[in-house]
Amino acid sequence: MSLDFRKIRKDFPILDQQVHGKPLAYLDNAATTQKPRVVLDKVEEYYLKTNANIHRGAHFMANETTEAFEGARETVRQYIKAGDRGEIIFTHGTTESVNLVAYSFGEAFVSEGDEIVVSELEHHANIVPWQLLCERKKATLKVLPFDEKGVLKIEELDGLLTERTKLVAMNHVSNTLGTINPVEKIVEISHKRNIPVLLDGAQGIAHYPPDVQTLDCDFYVFSGHKIYGPTGIGVLYGKRKWLEQMPPFMGGGEMISEVKFSGTTFNELPYKFEPGTPNYIGAIALGTAIEYVQSLGVDNLAVREQEILKLATEKLKSIEGIRFFGEAENKVGVISFEIEGIHSFDLGTLLDQLGIAVRTGRMCTDPIMDHFDVPGMTRASFAFYNTEEEVEALYKALIRIKGMF
Amino acid sequence: MTIEDIQQEIIEEFSVFEDWMDKYAYLIELGNELEPIDAKYKIDDNLIRGCQSRVWLHPEKDGDKILFEAESDAIIVKGLVALLLRVLSNRSPREIIDADLHFIDDIGLKQHLSPTRSNGLLAMVKQMKLYALAYEKLSQQEG
Numbered sequence: 218m219s220l221d222f223r224k225i226r227k228d229f230p231i232l233d234q235q236v237h238g239k240p241l242a243y244l245d246n247a248a249t250t251q252k253p254r255v256v257l258d259k260v261e262e263y264y265l266k267t268n269a270n271i272h273r274g275a276h277f278m279a280n281e282t283t284e285a286f287e288g289a290r291e292t293v294r295q296y297i298k299a300g301d302r303g304e305i306i307f308t309h310g311t312t313e314s315v316n317l318v319a320y321s322f323g324e325a326f327v328s329e330g331d332e333i334v335v336s337e338l339e340h341h342a343n344i345v346p347w348q349l350l351c352e353r354k355k356a357t358l359k360v361l362p363f364d365e366k367g368v369l370k371i372e373e374l375d376g377l378l379t380e381r382t383k384l385v386a387m388n389h390v391s392n393t394l395g396t397i398n399p400v401e402k403i404v405e406i407s408h409k410r411n412i413p414v415l416l417d418g419a420q421g422i423a424h425y426p427p428d429v430q431t432l433d434c435d436f437y438v439f440s441g442h443k444i445y446g447p448t449g450i451g452v453l454y455g456k457r458k459w460l461e462q463m464p465p466f467m468g469g470g471e472m473i474s475e476v477k478f479s480g481t482t483f484n485e486l487p488y489k490f491e492p493g494t495p496n497y498i499g500a501i502a503l504g505t506a507i508e509y510v511q512s513l514g515v516d517n518l519a520v521r522e523q524e525i526l527k528l529a530t531e532k533l534k535s536i537e538g539i540r541f542f543g544e545a546e547n548k549v550g551v552i553s554f555e556i557e558g559i560h561s562f563d564l565g566t567l568l569d570q571l572g573i574a575v576r577t578g579r580m581c582t583d584p585i586m587d588h589f590d591v592p593g594m595t596r597a598s599f600a601f602y603n604t605e606e607e608v609e610a611l612y613k614a615l616i617r618i619k620g621m622f
Numbered sequence: 623m624t625i626e627d628i629q630q631e632i633i634e635e636f637s638v639f640e641d642w643m644d645k646y647a648y649l650i651e652l653g654n655e656l657e658p659i660d661a662k663y664k665i666d667d668n669l670i671r672g673c674q675s676r677v678w679l680h681p682e683k684d685g686d687k688i689l690f691e692a693e694s695d696a697i698i699v700k701g702l703v704a705l706l707l708r709v710l711s712n713r714s715p716r717e718i719i720d721a722d723l724h725f726i727d728d729i730g731l732k733q734h735l736s737p738t739r740s741n742g743l744l745a746m747v748k749q750m751k752l753y754a755l756a757y758e759k760l761s762q763q764e765g
Contacts, residue, residue: 237642560696562675563650567698570642578674592695593674621647622697 220517226602228253228509239572242607247392247420247551247598248576249442252506256446259505263498271497272471272488286497289504290487296507297437298428299454303486306460307500310451311419312342314438315386317453317490318415319346321463322384329355332382336361336369337588338391338398341581343417347386361387363588367394367543374406382407385414389421389437393582393596394543395551397425404434413459419443423510423600424519424549429454441499446506450499453490460486469493518601522550525599529608536615542585542594550599553580556615559622561593567621568595571614573607625717628709629725636729645730649701656704659693670742670749675699677742681753687712688757690750694742702726702734702743710750715761718754723747 226232229251234241243251263285269278271286290305299305308314327333333347337360344358351358359377363369369387378385385407390397400416407414413435418427422439429437436459441450455463465472465483469492474482483489510518529552533539538557555561565577576596579586586593597611623631639645659668663680670677675696682689690711694700709725710718726732734743 560675562696563698565674567643567646570646592676617643621643621650 220513220521222521222601223604225513226604228255229602230254230257232602236572236574237570239570240610242573242603242610244597244599244603244607244611245574245576246600246603247395247443247549247596249448250423250445250600251602252445252447253509255509256502256506259502260447260498263501268498270494282497282501285501285504286495289500292504292507293452296426296511297422297454298430300430301457304454304457304460306453306455306487306490307495308438308451308453308490309449309496310440310442311417311438312346312440312451314436314451314453315343315415315417316346317466318384318436318438318455318463319350321466321490322413322459323350323354325463327354327356327383330381331356332359332379333357334359334361334374334377334382334385336363336387336398337584338363338367338369338394338396339386339388339582339584340392340417340419341583342419343386343388344584356383360584363394363396366545367391367396367548368545369396369398371399371402371406374403375409378407378410378412380410382410382412385412386417387414388417388419389427390418390424390549391543391582391585392420392551393553393580393585393594394545395420395548395553395598396543396545397421397547397549400427400432400434404432408433413456420549420551424515424522426515435459441503441506444503444506445509446503447496447499450496450503452503457486460490465489465492467492471495513601521601522599525601525603525605525608526550526552528605529597529599529611532608532612533615536612536619538619539615542589542591550603551596552598553594553596555591555594556619559618561595563622564595564615564618567618568611568614571610571617573611573614575611625709625713625721629723629728632705632708632725633728642730646698649731650697651701652704653694653697653700656693656700656707657691659691663691664693670745675742677703677746679746679749681750681757683757684712686714686761688715688718688754690753692746699734699743702731703746706743706747706750710747715754715758719751719758721751 231251267281269282271283294302294305404414415436416434418437418439423444435456437454442448472484472489472492474484540555542553561577578593664678668678668680677694679692692703
């Protein structure tokens with residue numbers, strides 16, 4: 218199917234504006250994606266007509282909202298091909314999902330002298346929760362390094378695993394370098410030793426949704442706002458066998474079955490991990506975002522992103538003094554770079570003046586900055602709605618800025 | 623010249639630029655011209671850490687004035703540092719403490735001194751005022 222991306226771009230009202238008097242080129246999609254009209258409408262529609270707290274009231278609106286919320290759970294389940302709706306937990310986002318597992322899995326399965334393995338390619342959100350766990354339990358954090366192209370040294374993974382390794386936590390796609398990690402291999406190598414695997418899917422979910430049953434990962438976590446949905450909603454997929462053995466992360470309403478002062482029994486999955494009033498309108502709108510992506514065909518979107526990535530890489534390559542970080546063969550539409558003699562803060566500030574939104578700095582990945590021994594990078598990250606003209610605008614802006622130094 | 627005079631002078635200088643990029647080009651020029659901080663002061667103790675750029679600041683007492691040396695790894699920040707030094711360096715502690723730095727706002731660069739910008743500039747101003755407070759206290763005790 219060939220899609221008309223110029224037409225599709227019009228689904229995103231925010232893109233059609235000027236900043237500092239210049240047409241906006243939004244190239245910061247790895248930080249957050251923009252929302253199509255259907256998602257915005259869904260949020261508005263719910264607050265206008267249907268808002269009522271879920272699972273609690275016997276009235277019409279409460280039932281409507283509850284059904285839509287559970288419908289969104291079903292949409293997520295189908296999108297990542299989970300077998301069981303009890304395995305889909307709504308959270309605030311990737312960070313909360315990782316923290317939930319680090320706490321609850323940690324309480325159940327990690328003790329003094331045990332080990333957790335992450336990679337050098339991780340976002341801080343997939344490092345710090347494990348460090349906190351290791352401190353709490355006197356466990357050790359071990360790190361799988363990456364090579365000069367930004368590719369994990371997967372052949373070293375097996376050597377890092379021991380009988381004390383309790384979990385392997387790695388990202389599906391690197392937010393800084395764009396590398397698509399060999400998640401099948403990570404799972405295969407870890408499972409050979411019966412070690413469960415958590416995959417941070419924040420950067421993978423919009424481009425390459427997993428089939429969690431075939432992939433067989435134990436946990437897969439992501440945020441709604443990275444897949445054209447609202448902020449403040451995210452997902453933890455976890456295999457039932459783990460989730461059932463894990464203690465609750467937070468206590469409150471909805472997650473209980475019966476509360477007595479002599480003791481409380483907990484609700485069944487997924488509610489055991491969803492205390493308090495969830496961001497149900499966020500969840501419902503996330504469902505809409507996923508349906509939107511599915512209606513266009515996620516594969517078609519990935520193909521378009523690769524086209525833009527290829528064009529941008531070719532174009533930027535011709536700039537003298539440019540250095541790319543992350544040159545994996547398999548990567549998403551992310552280009553991190555520096556231009557010799559220009560600090561990333563200066564570059565970002567000037568690009569902004571020219572209407573181009575990019576990310577600059579350390580991108581919540583200090584270990585990657587240390588690996589390349591740079592104070593920061595500039596990152597352009599593309600979505601399917603970006604255009605050839607925007608790539609050209611970025612290129613021209615970089616040439617102009619270069620001339621100022 | 624008073625701190626206010628210098629601020630007016632800077633506002634005047636920036637008033638000729640119509641295009642934003644020209645303002646930044648001028649900041650880059652100022653940044654390039656700024657005397658680098660003495661290597662022995664470019665140490666972690668003098669580092670003001672921003673998430674995006676770093677600033678080093680070293681104070682030195684010179685009679686009843688405070689001399690500041692400062693530098694940043696980002697040139698635009700360095701240009702702004704140069705302006706701040708022009709206004710606040712070689713002043714008495716009281717002048718520094720009382721200074722109302724409105725020129726940044728007036729030349730349209732307020733965003734760079736807002737708390738949401740993690741470039742270390744706001745922290746630099748705060749640190750300069752803290753040094754001034756400390757020196758004032760010290761000289762009162764000595765006096």
